[in-house]
Amino acid sequence: MKHFQKINHFPGMYAISRKNYLAINLNKLKKLFNEDFNFFPKTWVAPIDTFDLKLYLSNSQNIYFIVKPEASCQGRGIFITRKIDDIDPNRHVVQEYILNPYLIDNLKFDLRIYVLITGCDPLRVFIFKDGLARFATEEYSKPSGNNLTNNFIHLTNYAVNKLNPNFINNIDPNKDNIGHKRSLTYVMKYLESQGIDVEQLQKNIEDSIIKTICCIQPILKHSYNSCQPEDYSNSMCFEVLGFDIILDSNLNHYILEVNHTPSFATDSPLDWEIKQKLIIDTLNLVQASHSAQIKYYKKQKILQYRRKFFGLNEKLTKEQKIEERDNSKVKRDLWESNYLGGYKKIYSGQNSKKYQIYISAADRLWQEYTGIKHKSKRNLTVKKRNLEESCANSSIVELPVIEKPIEHPVFKRLSQPPMKKNRSIAFPNIIYQNIFRRQEKSCDHFPTFADSFLKNTKNSDEMIRKKNKLKNNEKTLPNIKKEYVFKKNVTLKELLMLEDLKFIPRN
Numbered sequence: 001m002k003h004f005q006k007i008n009h010f011p012g013m014y015a016i017s018r019k020n021y022l023a024i025n026l027n028k029l030k031k032l033f034n035e036d037f038n039f040f041p042k043t044w045v046a047p048i049d050t051f052d053l054k055l056y057l058s059n060s061q062n063i064y065f066i067v068k069p070e071a072s073c074q075g076r077g078i079f080i081t082r083k084i085d086d087i088d089p090n091r092h093v094v095q096e097y098i099l100n101p102y103l104i105d106n107l108k109f110d111l112r113i114y115v116l117i118t119g120c121d122p123l124r125v126f127i128f129k130d131g132l133a134r135f136a137t138e139e140y141s142k143p144s145g146n147n148l149t150n151n152f153i154h155l156t157n158y159a160v161n162k163l164n165p166n167f168i169n170n171i172d173p174n175k176d177n178i179g180h181k182r183s184l185t186y187v188m189k190y191l192e193s194q195g196i197d198v199e200q201l202q203k204n205i206e207d208s209i210i211k212t213i214c215c216i217q218p219i220l221k222h223s224y225n226s227c228q229p230e231d232y233s234n235s236m237c238f239e240v241l242g243f244d245i246i247l248d249s250n251l252n253h254y255i256l257e258v259n260h261t262p263s264f265a266t267d268s269p270l271d272w273e274i275k276q277k278l279i280i281d282t283l284n285l286v287q288a289s290h291s292a293q294i295k296y297y298k299k300q301k302i303l304q305y306r307r308k309f310f311g312l313n314e315k316l317t318k319e320q321k322i323e324e325r326d327n328s329k330v331k332r333d334l335w336e337s338n339y340l341g342g343y344k345k346i347y348s349g350q351n352s353k354k355y356q357i358y359i360s361a362a363d364r365l366w367q368e369y370t371g372i373k374h375k376s377k378r379n380l381t382v383k384k385r386n387l388e389e390s391c392a393n394s395s396i397v398e399l400p401v402i403e404k405p406i407e408h409p410v411f412k413r414l415s416q417p418p419m420k421k422n423r424s425i426a427f428p429n430i431i432y433q434n435i436f437r438r439q440e441k442s443c444d445h446f447p448t449f450a451d452s453f454l455k456n457t458k459n460s461d462e463m464i465r466k467k468n469k470l471k472n473n474e475k476t477l478p479n480i481k482k483e484y485v486f487k488k489n490v491t492l493k494e495l496l497m498l499e500d501l502k503f504i505p506r507n
């Protein structure tokens with residue numbers, strides 16, 4: 001992919017968008033941070049956790065499980081049971097069934113919340129202010145022998161409930177309190193009218209969403225950087241995720257599922273109202289515009305000329321890379337604050353410290369799982385690593401005494417690398433990194449490219465060959481008018497500011 005191109009998925013997002021991986025990743029952090037991850041219902045992945053599941057079942061009473069195929073959607077293949085024998089030991093996710101969901105009009109519902117991720121290193125996460133509430137089509141009653149198979153009671157999927165003849169479609173988007181699909185705004189207003197602290201509830205939901213994304217940040221970061229090692233903008237991928245969230249009667253919320261391809265179908269005017277705004281705001285926020293493409297090709301053209309004339313395959317230094325990363329971050333922050341639309345930024349520099357602990361834990365777990373050592377550790381020599389380990393084990397750290405070498409001109413000269421005798425003749429050794437536009441007269445004392453090119457020529461044959469080469473270059477550049485003088489230590493950014501790169505070799 002070219003750097004101006006964008007793709008609407010992140011490599012590695014399967015780690016939360018597949019039910020089994022979501023369970024595996026969240027369970028790992030739940031073991032470490034117990035209460036902080038209470039928003040995820042007790043979940044087992046068959047066959048790995050079958051033993052744990054049996055143990056849990058033998059110790060508890062009056063519980064039901066909802067069994068889901070590990071990679072399916074729209075309520076397909078889901079059933080509720082309390083018997084372990086009903087559960088297929090292969091490729092299923094088993095979750096404790098929430099027996100006391102919050103009900104509106106006696107109906108069970110779940111919330112579809114849209115979350116946009118625009119960067120993974122560091123994370124950039126936004127939540128869309130509106131969303132959908134999907135309702136079951138038959139009044140809720142606790143699971144029992146005769147209603148266990150009635151999906152119109154227990155499942156809230158639109159794909160399931162639209163098949164019920166009782167299903168009411170919302171025709172008027174201004175009346176978002178009618179039918180079996182309503183808006184998130186309506187649900188929040190309803191809860192507020194019931195005296196519930198909606199602001200706190202929304203904060204808690206946002207917190208859980210961030211934690212869920214934090215648990216796969218190391219995977220996203222690793223996959224992104226291995227696919228695009230030269231991208232410093234952290235902006236080539238974006239993804240709209242659909243979080244399915246259910247509330248219980250005590251107003252605890254639970255994340256049931258994360259969809260990486262939430263439906264953008266607009267079967268009703270309410271769908272249209274919400275989803276078209278979501279798509280427009282997303283495209284605005286991720287800066288999907290043509291100007292990035294123009295800029296990219298302009299830069300490539302300049303680099304191409306530089307390669308042609310100097311033979312330089314330009315690579316940024318570490319400092320330049322950091323600078324470029326910082327610059328693009330500042331630019332994006334500014335853009336995003338102006339084009340938020342219906343989005344709200346929920347993971348930013350200010351609150352990131354709070355979540356760093358989860359990212360670090362996830363990183364450590366992932367490194368243990370994959371056997372990948374952190375880059376900084378991998379580069380340490382054995383000696384340094386031993387020293388680091390011994391420092392970590394002892395409370396008093398004794399630093400090794402380093403003797404200063406004797407400073408004598410002879411030692412100094414010996415420590416320098418030997419001078420290269422056969423320097424490249426075709427291209428000057430000095431790296432001319434920048435271009436200055438000067439008037440012809442005043443630039444006499446500056447070495448031009450042609451001077452350097454023809455310097456050190458061994459014999460007349462070579463001189464003729466080189467001159468021909470220069471002439472050929474001249475032919476390929478039609479609009480030669482002015483002379484540019486090349487000078488050291490000026491950045492590529494300044495080079496980009498020039499409208500066009502033209503060059504006249506001196507005869």
Ligand code: ADP
Nearest residue numbers: 072073074075076095096097098155156157257
């Ligand atoms: P799918 O990807 O097939 O939609 P979900 O995990 O979203 O699967 O589950 C489908 C529906 O089942 C949800 O919308 C919800 O109504 C219900 N459901 C899922 N998990 C639970 C649970 N743990 N407790 C109660 N209801 C649940």
